[in-house]
Amino acid sequence: MFEAIIWGAILRVAQAVSQAAPFILTGYIVAAVFRKWIGPTNLRKLFGEGTWRALPQAWALGMLLPVCSLGVIPVMREMKRAGLSSGTILAFGLTAPLFNPLSVLYGLTLSEPFTILSFSLCSLLVVTVIGVVFDWLFPRTADLPSEEPPVPQGIRRIVGVFVAMGREFWSWSTIYILIGLTGIVLLNVILPKGSFQSSVNGGDLWAPVLMTGVAIPVYATPMLAMSQLGTMFQHGNSVGAAFVLLILGAGLNFGIMAWMLCAYGWKRSAGWMVLLLSVVIGLGYALEKPLYPTDIEAADHSHAFDVYCCPFTADETAYASQVVQKLNDDLRAEELFSLYVLLAIAVIGLAVRLIGRSFDLDRWLTSAETPNDPPAGNWDLVLPNWILGGVSIMGLVVASVAMCYAYYPSPEECLDEIFIVKGEVLSAAMSGNAPHALYWIPVWEDWNRRLQVGVYLRGMALSDYHRMKARIVRDQLEMLEHALEDDEHEEVAHYTRQLARAHGRLTRAYQPAPSSTGKL
Structure with missing residues (x-):
């Protein structure tokens, strides 16, 4: 132990x-x-x-x-x-x-x-x-x-x-x-x-x-x-x-x-x-x-x-x-x-400590003379430190918001990923490879959630119908997980079939209609 x-x-x-x-x-x-x-x-x-x-x-x-x-x-x-x-x-x-x-x-x-x-x-x-x-x-x-x-x-x-x-x-x-x-x-x-x-x-x-x-x-x-x-x-x-x-x-x-x-x-x-x-x-x-x-x-x-x-x-x-x-x-x-990047920062910190033993780095950083104002018509503007600082902080916020669209892709991309994960889960469950299926089940659950967030992010709404279809898949995944953990072969076969049907219904629900503009 x-x-x-x-x-x-x-x-x-x-x-x-x-x-x-x-x-x-x-x-x-x-x-x-x-x-x-x-x-x-x-x-x-x-x-x-x-x-x-x-x-x-x-x-x-x-x-x-x-x-x-x-x-x-x-x-x-x-x-x-x-x-x-x-x-x-x-x-x-x-x-x-x-x-x-x-x-x-x-x-x-x-x-x-x-x-x-x-x-x-x-x-x-x-x-x-x-x-x-x-x-x-x-x-x-x-x-x-x-x-x-x-x-x-x-x-x-x-x-x-x-x-x-x-x-x-x-x-x-x-x-x-x-x-x-x-x-x-x-x-x-x-x-x-x-x-x-x-x-x-x-x-x-x-x-x-x-x-x-x-x-x-x-x-x-x-x-x-x-x-x-x-x-x-x-x-x-x-x-x-x-x-x-x-x-x-x-x-x-x-x-x-x-x-x-x-x-x-x-x-x-x-x-x-x-x-x-x-x-x-x-x-x-x-x-x-x-x-x-x-x-x-x-x-x-x-x-x-x-x-x-x-x-x-x-x-x-x-x-x-x-x-x-x-x-x-x-x-x-x-x-x-x-x-x-953190490793690189650690190396920089060590270098700063070593350089500081023989060289006043802070004095060098602050001793440069401020250049004269740029001539008229010059686009090389000198911005105050506080403006650069504010832009940097806002840049982190903007980058965080932009990452939402990368982390929560479009429904089409999510469904493509889920299709691949589904194959891993169902084939492993049916063949008796429980560890492999148990590894991929959380991955499927994550993509199931990201699918919903991606729809919400692009339309600022998620209907009860779409929530229900995703919830059914999540519930079937959980039941399959329990059956695999308990080594119940009949239940594994049952929930595998149920999950395959639930996935098919979810795919039809989240796919845009042929005549639509591509938005849900």
Whole structure:
């Protein structure tokens, strides 16, 4: 069993690092832009520091930037260095990992849009109440930081950002990120494989409290948290537990808690945690009955939380090869690219540290003379740093929105991908190759969801008819998965036929009519 736990921890941490890589990279970029281009004064203006709109503005900015609870750590550290209030920093840090354009669109097709909207507004209520109370109990007493010498325009202004990113990588930010990953190891030790499948069913009075204990050490990306919310709604799990999982599972981890302890001391950190848990659990119980879905048949268990448990059992073998195979299967192109970029940033940071022993790099970056104003008619305009910083931040938001169309392709492309995956699942199930079929079933489920989001994204609507056809396929996939796990050959054959028919009906429903314009 010890060997299973060790290899399970290695797999879970490796999966978390790969999933978090794009968000961590974004966090380092945002922190460097805040520091080198926007600066403390403009950053305080950006977040409305000292005004009534500071907390709502931090919530809104957090919803737009694509970061996770690990990637937000360097951004929070930079905000504190710039002199923002504790309430504003914590409001941003708690909101930014919860929502982004990709996850919100994904969530809108998981359940009724009213549910996702309610969760979003409740997150605003959480950060506003906690921020106001926290700033009232613990007013800021620290002096505002002085502005750093500006980096002049030209190549040095770009080099300055990469230097800041490299330095931030080799700082406490990375240590806090590593601390944030320890929660995954802890859950891998205390939760055996499949042990959390029936723990937060609807109607269970203790479900939100139990989910709180699991959600705090959990690391979940915005997309993972949103997909688990959808699974919980579809299986009739506790709505209160779903809200707790979103706020605490996606918005908090041990790394943020460790940073708070070092930055604000144990009294302030304990006070903030008490406020947070009180408001989140209270809202969870308040949302339970009003938002509980009435058009579903509650299931007695769910596989949504298997990713938080140990992935192996004691009677399994070849753990190392299984870990390598799972990582090869799960690693996405954007995750691999982000890992390579993070490695490059690490190398830059090491080079900066080595160069700094014999050369004053900061003095070189800020000592260049500012050229004279360009002559009339010259298109080579000199833009202030704060404008470049604002454009960079907005560029991240625009890129996040644009990625929605790449991540959620057109219905025709989704159906083509599903056709390929269907062949893998059905042929493996009929031939008795259960491991191969069990690998491809989640892939089919993912494309089934992306098909719905792609339709919603392009038409801003998804009819009940289309939801129903996709839901039937999802239900048949789940039944086939259970039959394969239980090694029930007759049931496998039955659900294979049922799934093939359900897929045919879904294809006809989502394909545009021959006389249409190509839009659903």
